[in-house]
Amino acid sequence: MRDAQGHVNGVLDFSYDVSEQVQARQQLQQLNQELEARVQERTRELDVARAQAEEQRNRLLRLFGQAPAEINLFAGPEHVWTLVHPRTRELLQNRPLQGLPRRQALPELPEAQHELFDSVYRTGQPVHALETTQRFDRFHNGELHDEYFDLTLQPKFDAGGRIEGVMSFAINVTERVRSRQRAEALQADLLTAARRQAQERAAFHNVFEQTPALIALLRAPGHRFEYVNPAYQALLPGRPLLGLDMAVAVPESEEQGFVALLDRVYQTGETFFGAELPFAPEPVDGGPARTWYFNFTYQAYREDGQVAGVTIFAFDVTEQVLARQQREAERQQLHKLFMEAPAPIVILDGPDLVFQLVNPAYQRVFPGRALQGKPVLEAMPEVAGTAIYHSLRGVYDTGETFVEQELPLMLARYDDGPLEEMFFTFTYQARRNAQGEIDGVLAFAHEVTDQVQARRVVEEGGAQARALAEQLHTANEQLTRTNVDLDNFIYTASHDLKVPIANIEGLLQALTRSCPRWLWSATCPKCLGSCRRPPSASGAPSSSSPT
Known part of the structure; x- marks a missing residue:
């Protein structure tokens, strides 16, 4: 027996008990010798011992019929059947054999098998063949059946030492051959299955080595690493894992509760499914700490009906989780922005246009009406059939943005309150999901009732x-x-x-x-003496003109 690598790892022993055949052949040889001796004796004492010889012949025939081997006698070069063994008659039912040449009695046999008899008759040399195949028309219906024989052909001599025929000594080994064939087929099937399993293991190994998923095989209660694929090793670069227990190789896994989950799977055999669970490995070489998120499966595997270990299949969903967290943060920021916006804003969800978000500015326009969580037609039945509702439906159905300036509406600010004429500037915009499908409407509104009324007063x-x-x-x-x-x-x-x-x-x-200079001391005709000039150094008045 050989393993998948072709190395001998055992021996298959096929033993078949052929004691009966050997004993029968030995007995036949003994009988043949005795027969020859008695034939010679009978020839010498033919006249005086005819009765005794006849009795001896009958005894031999009885022994011949009881022998486990099929002994048949053929005479002459045509191999005429002179003695047919009972088992041969049983094998070839409804077939005339006695007195017929062998070729005529068994025409379905190939010529090569008849030529063996020719060779023994011609040369006198016996022929021995093991497990020869004889394809007989057993039931004389045209359907051939394979039978297997250990065959011995011996020449039969007359009293003068001349070959007078051939004796066929055949042991039917069909069951033995078929048993061996079944055993060989079973062995071939086992070898094929072993090769197929080896190929499957190799294929799985290649898949595990190339898959982006993190795969590890843990054994024994301590969760000893038996196998990790490159993706799993890349999560913990530079760390020795194989041959070490999980708590020793990855101590942070115990601190973060993963070893306890493995213990439960090993003890109960129940599979554990984890969704987006965080794992924070120790930083490498003082690098920045990072948290990873995984969808993973802890599944027990069994040997001889007992849990032998746990397999880990983990998928990195860090990018998805971080993206969702970012989207959630953006959504919260947008929600805060909507709620703090001074302009009225609402989000209508689904085909029924349900008020999903109503910011305080919008609610202040309708202080006495409950809007949140209600469809538009339920919260504001007065808009049914109006242009504004048709515009909302049009935006949801077509995705085209709708803008309207100073649209007049008859609305009530309170439940069961009187209808008032209000003026709004609207922008309706379709909201789409991740697949690009419309799933709601964003409504941005600004009430301009006071401005319109003021303009009317001015116009009047x-x-x-x-x-x-x-x-x-x-x-x-x-x-x-x-x-x-x-x-x-x-x-x-x-x-x-x-x-x-x-x-x-x-x-x-x-x-x-x-005028003479002394007149300068007179009173100025313009200012009545207020602009008199002081005398110069010579005692005369200044030469400057009076102002």
Whole structure:
């Protein structure tokens, strides 16, 4: 026996008990010798011992019929069947054999098997063949059946030493051959199964080595590492794992509760499924600490019906978890932004447009109405059939954004309250899920009722304002003309006054040149003496002109 690598690892012993065949052959040989001796004796004493010889022949025939081997006698070169063994008759039922040449009696046999008899008859040399295949038409119906024989063909001599025929000594070993064939087929099947298992193990090993999943095989109550694939080793770089218990090789796994989970699986045999559980290995070479998240399975494996260890299949879902955490943080931030926004904002969910989020600014528009968690038509039945509801449905059905300025609506600020005319500036935008499908509507609204009403007041007083403006325009034109007249008057007066002043100035200059110096001490005609000049160093008045 050989293992998957071709090394001998045992011996298969197939033993078959052939004692009966050997004893029968020995007995036949003894009988043959005795027969020959008696034939010779009978030849010498033929006349005197005919009765005794006949009795001896009958005894031999009885022994011949009781022999375990099939003994058949053939005479002449055509091998005419002169003696047919009972077992041969039983094997070839409904077949005429006695007195027929062998080729005629057994035409289904190949010529090579008949030629063996020819060779023994021609040469006198016996032939021995083990487990020869004889394909007989046993039931004479055209269907061939394989039988196996240990065959001995011996020449049969007459009293003169001449070959007169052939004796066939055959032991039917069909069951032995078929048993061996079954055993060989079973062995071949076992070898094939062993090779297939080895190939499957090799295939699984290759798959485990190449898969991105983390795979480990733990054995015994201490969870000793028997196998880890590269992905598992990469989680703990530089650490020796094989041959060490989990608590020794990865002490942080015990601190974080994973060894306790393995203990429970080993003790109970029940599989454990973990979803997005965090694992924080010790940092490598003082590097930054990092937490990983895994979906994993702890599954017991058995040998001889007993739990022998635990297999680990883990999948890294760190990116998904961190992405979801980031999305959740962004969602919380967005929710906070919506809730703190001064503008009214709502999120309508699903085809029924259920109020999923209502920020305080929107709720202040309807202080006496419960909106959260209700469909739009239930929370605000007055919008049924209105343009605003059709716009919401249109956004949900088509995904096209809707914008409307100063849309008038008849709404109630309180449940069962009176309808009021309100004006809103709306933006309706479709909300989509991760697959890009529309699953809701975002509504951004701003109430502009006060602005619209104020503009209406301004528009109602517009005529009076225009009349007053016309009056003011007329007054302004009149004032403009008055100003123009005043400007002309001032220009004319200024021009008319310049000439006498210039004349007076010329007279004063002439008078100054013609008057003696002592007159400088007189009173100035302009300021009545207030601009008298002090005398110079010579006692005369200053030569500067009086101001």
